[in-house]
Amino acid sequence: MNYKTEAIAASLKEARTLKGLSQRDLSAMAGVPQAQISRIEAGTVDPRTTSLIALAHALDMELTLVPRKAVPAVRSISRQSVGHDAKSTGMATKEMNRIAETLRTVQVTMPSLDGITQLQKNLADLERFRLQNIDSDALRKLRKAIVQIQQPSHSLESIARSQDILKALRNQLAHAPQVSKADDRPKPAYSLDEDDDA
Known part of the structure; x- marks a missing residue:
């Protein structure tokens, strides 16, 4: 297989x-055998054009011939539309779900512990933000701190540490640059359409 x-x-x-599909799922959607998808992804076979087209369509993608001069622009647009942000947002969402589940477990096992309700409110507050700018290491630290709450000798200290991490994450997201909406995008200096004002 070439580069x-x-x-x-x-x-x-x-x-x-990124779509969370297994090779079997993609096989069912595209009509390409799972073994062939595995060989394509492993780089052990040169895929047929028909297989590539079927896989691309199943993944909401398109195989297109692009003039060489336009390749940098196409790559830039592709990164913006699919982007690595999708991957990091997906990982952050999974970690947030784990944190919420861990916190629910703590609440069930230690219902009378002070601070758990406040932690849940602060976590719900954090979930209102866009997660693409969130620090995944901090999320893992938060989950570990919440797990530590279940140890009676460390519960109060772990609640305080969890609150501190949550506040730091909230501040990080609150002060992160916002993604502009479609209406906020810069307008071109000119248009190719002619105005009928004359």
Whole structure:
């Protein structure tokens, strides 16, 4: 498999994992055998164009010939639309779900412990933000701190540490640059359409 085909295979695999699909799921959607998808992703076979087209369509992608001069612009647009933000947001969402589940477990096992209700409110507050800018290491630290609450000798200290991490994460998200909405985008200096004002 040559370098260009490897790049296409890597893009297909990344798109599949970002959508949370297994190779079997993609096989059922695209009509391409799962073993063939595995070989394509592993780089052990040169995929047929028909297989690539079927896989791309199943992943809401398109195989297109692009003039070489336009490739940098197309890559830039692709990164913005699919982006690595999707992957980091997906990981952050999974970690937030784990944290919420851990906190529910703590509340069930230690219902009379002070501070758990406040932790849940602060976590719900954090979930209102866009998670693409969140520090995944801090989320893991938060989950570990919440797990430590279940140890009676460390519960109060762990609640305080959890609150501190939550506050730091909230501040990070509150002060992160906001993604502009479609209406806020810069307007072109001119338009190719002619005005009928004359």
